[in-house]
Each structure stands twice: as C-alpha cells, then as structure tokens.
Amino acid sequence: MRATLRPVLRAFTVLAACVLASTAQARLEPMADNELSDVAGQGFINLTTDSNAGIDYTRINLGLKVETQMNMNKLQLGLYDRAGEAAGTSDILINNFALGSVNDSTGAVNPFMINDPFVELAYSGNKIVGLRVGFAESKGTLSGDIQTLSGSVPVHIKGTADPIYNAASGGTRFLLGLAGVYRSSIMEADATLVNSAGNLDPVRATYSGMPNGSSLSCSSGCLGGLTNALLSLFTSSNCAVTGVTTCFPLSQFQSLPIGNAAIADNSATQAIEGAARGFFISMQTQAVSWKDLDSNTFKEALAGAYLNIPKFKDANGNLVAPITINFDQAFGGIPRVDTCFGAATKGC
Amino acid sequence: MRSLLPLLALLSVASARAEMVALDDGEMSKVQGAGFGFVLENILLDAGQSTITINDITNGSGQNVPISVKEFYLGAAGSNKGANLNPVTTGRLAHPFALNLAKGEDLRSLRDDGQWVQTTPNNVAVLELTFPERLSTGGNACIAGFAGAGNNCSSRAAEKIDMGVRFDFQVAAGRTDVINIDIGELAMDGSYLRLWGDSARAQMVGEARLNIFAKTLEITSCASGTLNCTSAAELAARTIYLTNSYANVALGYGKTQPLLLDVTSNGQFVLELPNPLAGASTAAERNSRASEFYANAPRTNVVVDNLNFGGARSSAGVAPTGGYNFGSNEIRGLSFNYLKATSHDL
Numbered sequence: 003m004r005a006t007l008r009p010v011l012r013a014f015t016v017l018a019a020c021v022l023a024s025t026a027q028a029r030l031e032p033m034a035d036n037e038l039s040d041v042a043g044q045g046f047i048n049l050t051t052d053s054n055a056g057i058d059y060t061r062i063n064l065g066l067k068v069e070t071q072m073n074m075n076k077l078q079l080g081l082y083d084r085a086g087e088a089a090g091t092s093d094i095l096i097n098n099f100a101l102g103s104v105n106d107s108t109g110a111v112n113p114f115m116i117n118d119p120f121v122e123l124a125y126s127g128n129k130i131v132g133l134r135v136g137f138a139e140s141k142g143t144l145s146g147d148i149q150t151l152s153g154s155v156p157v158h159i160k161g162t163a164d165p166i167y168n169a170a171s172g173g174t175r176f177l178l179g180l181a182g183v184y185r186s187s188i189m190e191a192d193a194t195l196v197n198s199a200g201n202l203d204p205v206r207a208t209y210s211g212m213p214n215g216s217s218l219s220c221s222s223g224c225l226g227g228l229t230n231a232l233l234s235l236f237t238s239s240n241c242a243v244t245g246v247t248t249c250f251p252l253s254q255f256q257s258l259p260i261g262n263a264a265i266a267d268n269s270a271t272q273a274i275e276g277a278a279r280g281f282f283i284s285m286q287t288q289a290v291s292w293k294d295l296d297s298n299t300f301k302e303a304l305a306g307a308y309l310n311i312p313k314f315k316d317a318n319g320n321l322v323a324p325i326t327i328n329f330d331q332a333f334g335g336i337p338r339v340d341t342c343f344g345a346a347t348k349g350c
Numbered sequence: 351m352r353s354l355l356p357l358l359a360l361l362s363v364a365s366a367r368a369e370m371v372a373l374d375d376g377e378m379s380k381v382q383g384a385g386f387g388f389v390l391e392n393i394l395l396d397a398g399q400s401t402i403t404i405n406d407i408t409n410g411s412g413q414n415v416p417i418s419v420k421e422f423y424l425g426a427a428g429s430n431k432g433a434n435l436n437p438v439t440t441g442r443l444a445h446p447f448a449l450n451l452a453k454g455e456d457l458r459s460l461r462d463d464g465q466w467v468q469t470t471p472n473n474v475a476v477l478e479l480t481f482p483e484r485l486s487t488g489g490n491a492c493i494a495g496f497a498g499a500g501n502n503c504s505s506r507a508a509e510k511i512d513m514g515v516r517f518d519f520q521v522a523a524g525r526t527d528v529i530n531i532d533i534g535e536l537a538m539d540g541s542y543l544r545l546w547g548d549s550a551r552a553q554m555v556g557e558a559r560l561n562i563f564a565k566t567l568e569i570t571s572c573a574s575g576t577l578n579c580t581s582a583a584e585l586a587a588r589t590i591y592l593t594n595s596y597a598n599v600a601l602g603y604g605k606t607q608p609l610l611l612d613v614t615s616n617g618q619f620v621l622e623l624p625n626p627l628a629g630a631s632t633a634a635e636r637n638s639r640a641s642e643f644y645a646n647a648p649r650t651n652v653v654v655d656n657l658n659f660g661g662a663r664s665s666a667g668v669a670p671t672g673g674y675n676f677g678s679n680e681i682r683g684l685s686f687n688y689l690k691a692t693s694h695d696l
Contacts, residue, residue: 075683082677343640
C-alpha cells in the first residue's frame with residue numbers, strides 16, 4: 003500500500019501525521035486515587051505462613067518459571083563432625099552436580115524446569131531452627147557423583163526377574179522357581195537410603211537399597227497367588243535376599259529423573275506438566291516438619307542438611323517414587339547423561 | 351590508573367588552547383574510551399532513626415504484608431555491629447571505583463586461576479562500572495586470616511566496610527518476623543557491571559560479576575530488647591553466624607553468552623543466559639565455542655567456611671562455639687549452559 007502512494011499523497015500523509023501528532027501533545031495528568039487503585043501490581047513475590055507442632059513457618063514464594071541447564075563442580079553442605087558418622091564427611095556431597103542435559107550432536111540443551119522457587123524459614127518462637135530452598139514444581143534430570151546424601155530419596159525398582167536370576171546362585175534360582183517366579187515375571191521392590199548393612203540410613207548415606215526386613219513382590223507373570231506370600235518369607239537381610247544383592251552404591255546412580263518424563267510439558271500453560279512438587283534442600287538445627295506441597299501434610303526432616311526428592315503423580319494420579327529403575331539399572335547403576343558440550347560429559 | 355588518564359587529559363586541555371581538529375577514522379580507532387575513577391572518602395551512613403516501609407508484598411490471601419526496613423548503617427570495619435560507627439574511605443586513587451567507556455577488546459576479567467582474559471566481544475563500546483580491582487600480584491587478603499578467599503584484593507584492611515540493616519516482616523496478625531543482618535569487614539573487589547548494545551539482537555546486553563567477601567555475617571531473628579531477646583545469651587541463641595564467607599557471582603559471558611534482560615508486553619521480566627552454542631552450524635564450531643566458553647567464562651562460587659546457628663564467638667571474627675555447627679558449606683564452579691527465568695504473578 004505504502005509503495006503505491008504517489009509523492010503528493012505521501013506528502014499529505016506526512017502532513018496529516020504531523021497535525022495529528024500536534025493534537026496528541028496532551029498534558030500529563032495525575033491519576034486519581036480510585037484510578038490508581040485499579041492498577042494491579044506485578045505480584046511476582048508473596049509471603050505465606052504456616053504453623054505446625056509449635057513451629058511457625060514463613061515462605062517467600064517467587065513467581066518465576068525457570069528453564070536451565072547448569073553444572074557445578076561441587077555441592078557440599080554440612081561438613082562437620084557428627085556422632086556416628088565418619089570424620090571428614092558431609093551431610094550432602096555431590097561432585098559434578100548438574101541439572102538438565104545437553105545434546106552434542108545438535109548443540110541444544112534439554113533444560114531442567116522449575117516453577118515458583120521458594121525460600122522458607124522455620125521458627126521456634128523467634129528463633130530460626132530451619133531454612134529450606136525448594137521448588138513448587140520441577141522436572142528434568144539431576145546428575146552428579148553422589149558421595150554422601152542425607153534426606154529422602156525414594157526409589158522404586160520394577161522389572162523382569164531376569165536380572166535377578168542372572169545374579170542369583172543355583173540355590174536361589176531353585177527357590178525362585180519354587181515360588182513361581184519366572185525370568186519373565188515382573189518383580190517390584192522399594193528402596194531408600196541405607197547403609198552397607200541394609201539398615202535405614204537417612205544421614206550421610208552412601209547406599210540405596212532394600213532396607214532389612216523388606217521383600218520383593220511379584221506384580222504380574224508369576225505362578226498363582228501364593229508367590230507373594232512365599233516371597234515375603236525371603237526378606238532382605240544385610241543387603242541381600244537369599245544371596246542376591248539388594249543395596250547399591252549411590253555413586254553408581256549418576257543421573258536421576260525428577261518428575262514424570264513420560265508426560266510432555268505444555269509450554270502454553272504456566273504449570274509444568276508431569277512435574278514433581280516440593281523438591282527442596284534444607285538445613286535445620288532440630289527435626290523440623292516441612293509441608294509437603296503435594297499432600298499438604300507435614301513431613302519430618304532430620305537435623306542437619308537434607309535433600310528431599312519428592313514423589314510425583316503418575317497418569318492415574320497415584321504418587322510414585324521419583325526414581326523408578328529396573329533390576330538391570332539397580333545392579334548396574336544409571337549412567338550419566340551428557341551435561342557438558344564437547345568431549346566431556348561432566349566436570350566442565 | 352587508566353581511568354585517570356582522561357581526567358588528566360581534560361585538565362591539560364585548558365592550558366593547550368589549540369584549535370580543535372577533527373580526528374580521522376584511523377585516529378579514532380586508537381582512542382581509549384573516556385571514564386573516571388572515584389574514591390568514597392569518609393563515608394558514614396547511619397539511618398538508625400529512619401524506617402522505610404515497603405508495601406504491596408502480599409500473603410496467600412492477597413493481604414498486604416508490610417516490610418519495615420530500619421537500622422541501616424555503613425561505616426568503617428570494627429563498628430561492633432554498628433554500635434561504634436566511624437567513617438570509612440573505600441577505594442583509593444591507585445585502585446578506585448570507576449565508570450568507564452571502553453572497547454570490548456580492551457576489557458579483561460580475572461579467571462579463577464589468576465589469568466586475565468577478555469570476556470567482552472570485539473568492536474563494541476562498553477559502559478562499565480567497576481569496584482576496586484583484584485590483582486594478579488601484590489594483593490591483600492580478601493578476608494583477613496582466611497587464605498581460601500584469595501590474597502588478591504586491592505582493598506586494604508582499612509578500606510573494608512561494616513554494614514547492616516534490619517527487616518521486620520508483619521507476616522500475620524500478632525506475628526512479626528525479624529531479620530537483622532550485620533556484615534563485618536566487607537569488600538567487593540573485582541565486581542563489575544558491563545553494558546553494551548547488541549545490534550544483532552537489537553537490545554542492550556551485558557555481563558556482571560558480583561564479588562562479596564565478608565569476615566562475618568550475622569543474622570539475628572529477634573529485635574534486641576523484645577521478649578526472649580534481651581540478654582546476650584538470648585540474642586546469641588537467635589543468631590545465625592557465617593564466618594569467612596565469600597561469593598563470586600558471575601552472570602554472563604559477553605562473547606557468547608551475554609546477560610539478556612527484557613520485559614514482556616504484560617509487564618513481566620525475563621532474564622536469560624543464552625546457549626553459548628546458539629547459531630553454531632558445524633560440529634567443529636560447536637566444539638570450538640564450547641572449549642572457549644568452559645576455559646574462560648567466569649564461574650560462580652559460594653563458600654561459607656563456617657555456618658553456625660546459635661552459640662557465641664569467643665572473640666571477633668572467630669567461629670562460634672555452641673549452638674548447631676553446620677561447618678563448611680560450598681558451591682563451587684557453577685556455570686550455566688542455559689538459563690531463562692520469566693516472572694509471573696502469583
């Protein structure tokens with residue numbers, strides 16, 4: 003349209019624009035109070051409070067959606083002498099910590115996603131007894147060489163019994179067969195932070211595994227209904243079930259999924275679809291119960307530095323462990339995803 | 351020192367009285383940017399009798415949570431948390447604060463290994479605000495008695511600062527959270543903010559480095575003289591002590607990952623550190639950029655040599671005894687391959 007304007011018409015257009023501009027030179031007028039009151043502020047920060055069991059909480063919420071792929075050489079919290087723990091160890095020590103991953107062949111990143119990070123203080127009277135930094139929603143891959151870990155890291159192991167058969171002795175294979183477990187049977191077990199003897203160890207743990215007294219269960223493909231009853235007779239003891247190892251060094255789990263990667267995010271929504279709610283790192287001088295953002299109940303974190311990797315909801319709305327691995331991964335670990343461009347996969 | 355040269359040049363102009371002659375392009379390209387250095391001499395800020403109230407931060411129900419900011423002070427080190435305030439002179443002529451206009455290829459940043467490297471792109475005019483420098487040799491302890499923070503600060507002990515401020519959050523009816531912060535022997539050497547225009551992006555971009563070195567940082571959660579906050583023991587029990595702490599916060603690497611700040615049409619802000627490999631079309635180019643980025647891009651470190659909740663210091667600057675000792679805590683070598691943060695209303 004503009005290209006077809008003849009010079010005279012073009013000049014007229016410029017003149018008209020000038021005239022219109024001169025009429026637009028209005029004086030700035032102050033707004034009245036009622037006009038100002040109609041203006042909504044940009045509220046990307048708010049403060050919320052809670053109380054539970056004599057502890058008052060103040061949480062500073064930040065309205066932020068963050069996508070990141072980051073690396074750090076070391077994350078170390080709580081390097082101090084602690085009764086019952088080895089000298090020189092930390093509550094949390096993760097080397098080559100990373101969030102998200104990279105794709106060297108394209109140069110693109112697979113970002114870790116965070117919605118509404120927060121900082122929260124716990125008060126006993128007017129004394130601060132705890133501090134936590136967390137994310138209302140988060141999803142992506144967390145990587146690192148975990149040296150010691152304190153906190154809650156639920157793991158669910160599910161897969162065919164084939165790797166169990168491969169790791170089992172002849173006698174154990176016989177017992178599994180007697181219980182009606184085939185190589186193709188789907189077996190399940192819950193694992194958590196333990197020590198090398200299979201005892202629960204939420205402080206400075208170096209292993210994840212089936213705690214003493216827990217047992218494998220069969221969810222499908224086994225012979226008859228007696229299988230689980232028979233399996234319950236073989237409980238994990240000292241990190242083994244009838245000779246099959248049930249505890250695994252944390253250092254071999256080098257990349258952990260946070261949230262449900264099977265559910266794609268919809269970038270048009272503020273929420274992160276498939277996110278885990280309530281990932282946090284905290285420090286407290288006593289056992290402090292922090293509000294779980296999924297269940298709205300309070301869950302206890304022991305004194306010291308504490309990492310909480312929360313459960314998330316599956317497609318059916320059931321809360322499931324954030325780390326779900328098969329028995330091959332349990333025995334062999336989870337290799338690290340690439341978090342560095344170029345030749346290195348970590349430590350960049 | 352370089353920053354003083356333009357000032358000297360200006361002074362000499364008055365006596366020269368020569369006819370002004372236009373510079374040609376070749377001469378122009380050799381001209382270092384203008385700038386000036388300054389020293390904060392005999393600074394003392396004492397707002398102990400003043401209160402600023404911040405409104406319109408809301409709670410979950412949308413009700414106002416007033417935040418009172420009070421008891422701000424800034425003075426010479428050794429103030430005993432502001433009780434004994436004296437003026438401080440920070441920066442000096444050899445190592446001043448500076449506001450410069452310089453070419454990107456002439457600016458340097460100090461890498462963690464002590465090497466000076468160029469981080470800003472060539473052929474851009476950079477507006478730079480800098481704190482006193484860190485040095486390759488002959489520096490002073492960034493934190494007295496703590497070698498871990500480095501001995502390459504230009505600021506001497508007498509140039510370090512004590513400062514503090516108190517925030518009262520009226521979080522609920524009958525409940526006010528107090529956060530009273532006192533920082534002892536603060537230095538911020540090597541901090542800078544650099545801004546320039548990026549013609550390809552058609553926006554202003556930048557890079558920033560915020561270095562904070564503090565011998566002590568104490569956070570008290572009650573107001574002195576109030577309930578359970580009267581005796582020294584009560585105050586100490588409600589204090590979080592950080593001893594020998596420093597942070598090197600790096601945002602942006604001008605060559606391939608400048609810091610981008612933007613505002614969306616609905617008034618929200620966007621902070622972005624773009625992928626340094628963006629636009630690289632071949633594997634060789636991607637590898638080359640990655641190597642250069644990892645070798646030279648400044649990293650973020652946050653180190654607290656001792657963190658203690660409660661307890662008491664036996665003397666100034668010494669880690670407390672008693673309370674809960676969290677020992678040493680650190681984040682080292684943090685860098686972003688990508689970061690994008692977009693705000694939204696809660």
